Amino acid sequence: MAATAKGFQQSQMAQWNRSGYFRSSGSRDVNPDLEAERQTASFSVERLTTILDGGADNTRTRRAVEAVIHSDPGFSRENQYFQSQNERYEEAVRKAVLLKEKMHQMGWTEDGPETKYCYRALGGDLAFNVHRVFKNSILALGTDEQIAKWIPLADEYHIIGTYAQTELGHGTFLRGLETTAVFDISTQEFTLNTPKISAMKWWPGDMGRSATHAVVFAQLYIKGKCYGLHAFILQIRSLRDHSPAPGVIVGDIGPKMNFEHIDNGYLMLQNINIPRENMLSRFSQVLPDGTYVKRGSDQINYLTMIVTRVQMLWNEVIPMLLKACTIAIRYSAVRRQSKLNPGDPEAKILEYQTQQQKLLPLLATAYAFHFMNAYVNEFYNKGYTEIKQGNFDSLPELHALTSGLKAIITDYCTGGAEVCLRACGGHGYSALSGLPFLYTKLPASCTYEGENTVLFLQTARFLVKCLATVHSGQPIPPSAAYLSSVDSGKCQAWTKMDFLKPDIYAEAYRHRATRLLGNAATKLQTLVQSGAEQYEAWNKCTVQLVQAAKAHCYYIVVKNFIDTVEKLRNEAEIQKIVKHLCDLFALHGIFSNTGDFLHDGYMSGDQMDMVTASYLDLLAVIRNDAVPLVDAFDFTDENLNSALGSYDGHVYQRLYEWAQKSPTNQQVSQAYASYLKPLFQSALSKL
């Protein structure tokens, strides 16, 4: 009977294939519903793509890299959603080594233009990201000799390094780290220890199963005196057989939400002795006699942190939001469900106002964040040049700006992935949609490279200082200069069309940011004046300070979006649609936070009704270009790895075909034989 049924299934599938029940797999046709969306685009998708890429050269390079990567079956992500934690780790190591070979072969260098496109094409599932941080920390903190010794080995993966900073007991508060490095003059060695369970290094990537070496952060002690945190290079596993070095206990921290491809690890150290040369000594050194020498300022190190944050946003975080939007919007244009009008066929779900409300503001946000890139890069490069010249004046502003943007962008992208997933109904929850992957990966970005609440408060601290400077009449940093301008106190819009004027909404955002910061600062001052300790007063204001920092960041993003639209003046069609997105982004922000604008009477309820009306009108306008707007992100099908989001829109066919590859359809269930078969026998006589 089993054979008969199987025979039936095979002949049945063949028959159905012939009848057109399934598409033939070589078919290149596009779902007509999706095709129709593309026919009516109001602009050239190709032109917008080159703008998003920052020029046609970039687009060409990107596509060339994607072609190379996608054509090599060694980089296939076909099985990604079916793999165990162990399999994902093994794949990530294999691909990292393969990529190194491929880059050699193609002549691509690590700082060449192709590299970032490699990561885009690969979807990020590579081992040895923290190995790169290991290298960067040696390059930043090491002497020339240390760099010459370690970097060539690391470059070729002849050693794999990890960056051992975070401990079980400390993440955010670095000064609280408990690992110790004690200098012994008699042996000219440091002795490293993780003296308590909370001092165990915990979380470093590439440590759990791969790394041979580590840069370990520890409190430096010389003759009983603590000199604070310093970095030490340490071998943790044998190069011969990979066994843990004597005195080292190292392992994997186990399963996490997503990131299974990374072997996050733990590390305990018991009396590990390393030579004096293994302390990274560009900025501070221990002399043979135990003298501690500080050399120059290590403020430049903040730049490493800042650049890591910036790169993570544009290489990892924002692209995930773009992908989620692409998947959900394409699916919404092919999924038909229910009828708008009883007499009509079922409607595309993108026709429903509630669906537009979920996805189109996110699409506008994706563009807003993407466009922040140019601004932040310019800002960073300017600051970097100054700092290199020994002028650290712009560092606080650079730090505050990138902290706040990191926090607001990761917050929104995380929320956005949830919206996209839920907007796809049941099929969104299938791993094959690609959305669970994005939904489970993004939240961690709110925590790593700086916890978002902590970062918002750092931005707030900077702004409070700026405000004090305003009151003192001194010049203030450009990104906070708006704090010193005067506004009318009332929004100057009289019709709903007025709210499509960038001046009107920019001013509203400016007013909100200024008011919220002013209120929080006043509360802080009042508390201190009435006798509260500074730290206690600060803590009592933090909820409101976070609000103020968010309002500041939102204003920066809106302002930059407006500037971007202006710069597109020679691209009429594109400027028009991007202006719509800018309007939508700004009005959605007001619509979603009405109280912030109504609180002091800056806007009236009537004006807010105009905002709502304009906002809802915009949804209907942008809906018409929604598919071309995600097409312009130019993700390949391989990159999206989504049964719902592919360019051709054949979602049901793909869900079915991909499900066939699932191990659950290939493994025989033990549970059947052990538990169910005996039970079912009892029914045989009765049915």
Add this chain to the structure above:
Amino acid sequence: MAATAKGFQQSQMAQWNRSGYFRSSGSRDVNPDLEAERQTASFSVERLTTILDGGADNTRTRRAVEAVIHSDPGFSRENQYFQSQNERYEEAVRKAVLLKEKMHQMGWTEDGPETKYCYRALGGDLAFNVHRVFKNSILALGTDEQIAKWIPLADEYHIIGTYAQTELGHGTFLRGLETTAVFDISTQEFTLNTPKISAMKWWPGDMGRSATHAVVFAQLYIKGKCYGLHAFILQIRSLRDHSPAPGVIVGDIGPKMNFEHIDNGYLMLQNINIPRENMLSRFSQVLPDGTYVKRGSDQINYLTMIVTRVQMLWNEVIPMLLKACTIAIRYSAVRRQSKLNPGDPEAKILEYQTQQQKLLPLLATAYAFHFMNAYVNEFYNKGYTEIKQGNFDSLPELHALTSGLKAIITDYCTGGAEVCLRACGGHGYSALSGLPFLYTKLPASCTYEGENTVLFLQTARFLVKCLATVHSGQPIPPSAAYLSSVDSGKCQAWTKMDFLKPDIYAEAYRHRATRLLGNAATKLQTLVQSGAEQYEAWNKCTVQLVQAAKAHCYYIVVKNFIDTVEKLRNEAEIQKIVKHLCDLFALHGIFSNTGDFLHDGYMSGDQMDMVTASYLDLLAVIRNDAVPLVDAFDFTDENLNSALGSYDGHVYQRLYEWAQKSPTNQQVSQAYASYLKPLFQSALSKL
């Protein structure tokens, strides 16, 4: 060297154990930071637990069941976070069968008081949930003969059934289902087909790998005429060898976000013939001559849908929020990070206002939702009695109320799990925290048993009708009766203390709900009067109608919380803390949606500042009882299955111990031998 290192590790661990680096595993001490929180509780935790359980009898029964389940190693969840999709499925089947045996053995019946506590104790990871829906659908839609034939078999798992309704192309819009059942008078059989790829059944649980039978929903055709959806019983796999029945193609839909323990399946049918008796015929029947007979009203079936929705909230969804709060709040009382005052030791993160702001309103929400239970049950029982007597008057209200509550509760619980996860910093992302499990499981509840946006709009449609009734002067259903009352138009609070008066905030919520519904209804009417088609006008108002429905539900929850507090008048200590939670829930809702209350001048900016002040004050008050308030939920450690949330608070020790069990620490990496070892050899000569 490997041996040496291993020897070192073993002796080292033993030495560290003796030195107190790790706690001895039999230790029963509690982390002093957590102990201190419990010492200062303002109320009896045990007393609150019995109130939450609905009486001391329930608490006793629950604990007895938990003791039985937790003491049987067959139900252990120790390895849950390390299992593959396949392993989780096998475990879920094994446990379902074991539970059936255990229940027989203990004399627990399916409708006895112990059963729901079994599911709580097991954490829900059991197979055959949809099998229960299969049974319920036969009980609801089947004739007495059909019930007598199928239910005893299903009761004993001699057959496993699934409920095959959803198709690849249709979920929400049931009328659009494409599976067909054609009656042939000559053979007295129905012929079932899934004629298009979009008609393939997709998602039904227990179908992918377990089920032998299915209740299949299909469009009934007799003599070429369609009679709409009907339910048919069908064998899909052999009882002898489990192979698919002839004409059936069935399999697993592959990986999903969480729910790996369920074998969601697909099903294609090609000319399957089943006898006339296999149509479930309580309410409609096909006679041998092809006559279609309708018998009585099947409106009572709506009750099945409603009761499923209600049970899912209280058995699955709300408990997950309670668990997330328990984990995050206990962890926040033992995790110390940074210093509030430079001179002090590091502070518990629960001391930070921003952390309180994340977790304490959620805790209040957890209580608010838990207390809705009594109200909804009462409402449901009253409606059920009336409906049984043939009076369907209360059905629309019951449907609207449960739809809206389902949507708002699943929305908040989903968001709440994210907040809790992120509030635990890096360790929240470890699967061992238990939070990723909750975070990935909850979102689906926003989609199954009714997509939330669709449900909100059903509530809105009911409310719009009620409003029309108000204007006509007719009586309106109790839960919407407030729409007819008159308010002063201005909030009557003059100090921040006034906002701790339930009358004041209840009135504010009532005002908001009335205003938002009134505005949406007016817009709808205006659009229709100005010539728009009804369906088009409705679509253009849906964003605002959803807002109105949410405001209505929020008001219901606030009102019920206030009533609950009043009923606690004989429990002074408990009433006091529950009143604080009620205040916090209400004020947080205003604080988070200020615009809704400011829009028409109902509240002023000054009043909103009072709300903020009272709200922030409440955070500091409730913080003192936060740990006792989660202790009162009385989850066992086995139930939480969280390294961060256990009662004793030894989080670092547990993270370390649990990580040791991870397969990633037991499997040798292939990647090392294949890719890394050859590379590392090159470094041997240089280091």
